[in-house]
Amino acid sequence: GENVEQHPSTLSVQEGDSAVIKCTYSDSASNYFPWYKQELGKRPQLIIDIRSNVGEKKDQRIAVTLNKTAKHFSLHITETQPEDSAVYFCASRREDSSYKLIFGSGTRLLVRP
Amino acid sequence: GAGVSQSPSNKVTEKGKDVELRCDPISGHTALYWYRQSLGQGLEFLIYFQGNSAPDKSGLPSDRFSAERTGGSVSTLTIQRTQQEDSAVYLCASSLWDVEAFFGQGTRLTVV
Numbered sequence: 757g758e759n760v761e762q763h764p765s766t767l768s769v770q771e772g773d774s775a776v777i778k779c780t781y782s783d784s785a786s787n788y789f790p791w792y793k794q795e796l797g798k799r800p801q802l803i804i805d806i807r808s809n810v811g812e813k814k815d816q817r818i819a820v821t822l823n824k825t826a827k828h829f830s831l832h833i834t835e836t837q838p839e840d841s842a843v844y845f846c847a848s849r850r851e852d853s854s855y856k857l858i859f860g861s862g863t864r865l866l867v868r869p
Numbered sequence: 870g871a872g873v874s875q876s877p878s879n880k881v882t883e884k885g886k887d888v889e890l891r892c893d894p895i896s897g898h899t900a901l902y903w904y905r906q907s908l909g910q911g912l913e914f915l916i917y918f919q920g921n922s923a924p925d926k927s928g929l930p931s932d933r934f935s936a937e938r939t940g941g942s943v944s945t946l947t948i949q950r951t952q953q954e955d956s957a958v959y960l961c962a963s964s965l966w967d968v969e970a971f972f973g974q975g976t977r978l979t980v981v
Contacts, residue, residue, distance in 0.1 A: 788967065790969065790970070792972075798974075799960065799973065799974050799975060800960070800972050801972070802969045802970075802971075805969065845911065845912060851966070851967050855900050855917075855919055855967070856902075856914070856925055857902060857914075857962070857970055859904070859914070860911065861910075861911040862910075862912070
């Protein structure tokens with residue numbers, strides 16, 4: 757069945773450094789790849805997403821890259837700040853008859869001041 | 870309402886009892902998802918409803934778990950004969966066909 761693998765499970769960086777989280781998906785029919793941020797005790801919220809017709813998308817300090825051939829996508833956070841500390845989830849979804857959203861296992865990011 | 874609403878926000882139940890968790894999706898959203906999140910863990914897919922299609926139940930962990938979605942709107946997740954390992958936060962999300970999925974605040978279930 758569909759599967760999304762996410763690495764690393766935990767990531768600690770110094771404030772101002774960059775953070776990269778990587779995901780691999782198994783379903784070649786997937787063509788929508790969102791990233792969610794979940795702060796402690798709160799619900800997951802979308803921070804950025806990308807569709808398969810695009811290789812990269814940026815929004816201020818956040819960027820996502822997609823390699824459909826390798827079935828990899830990555831989240832890049834530059835100039836990290838303490839408020840970036842949270843759990844980040846990648847996900848993939850097909851957009852044909854099934855729109856099921858499958859999540860990776862999450863990455864706990866800690867930004868040290 | 871403006872967002873996805875779940876009730877109750879917290880539920881404590883005795884082992885062996887049945888529980889019902891409710892999700893009110895955003896009006897007009899055709900897709901509805903249920904996920905389970907154990908403490909410090911990821912988002913485990915449970916079940917997915919899309920319009921009038923048959924639900925995808927492939928994530929339900931056992932036959933004690935079931936879900937309904939009435940009238941294409943409100944959904945109820947039922948857990949029968951609860952066990953301690955069912956303790957978790959149950960999250961509901963809804964979306965239109967091809968855009969962002971919005972999450973509810975979750976129901977924290979504790980089985981004692």
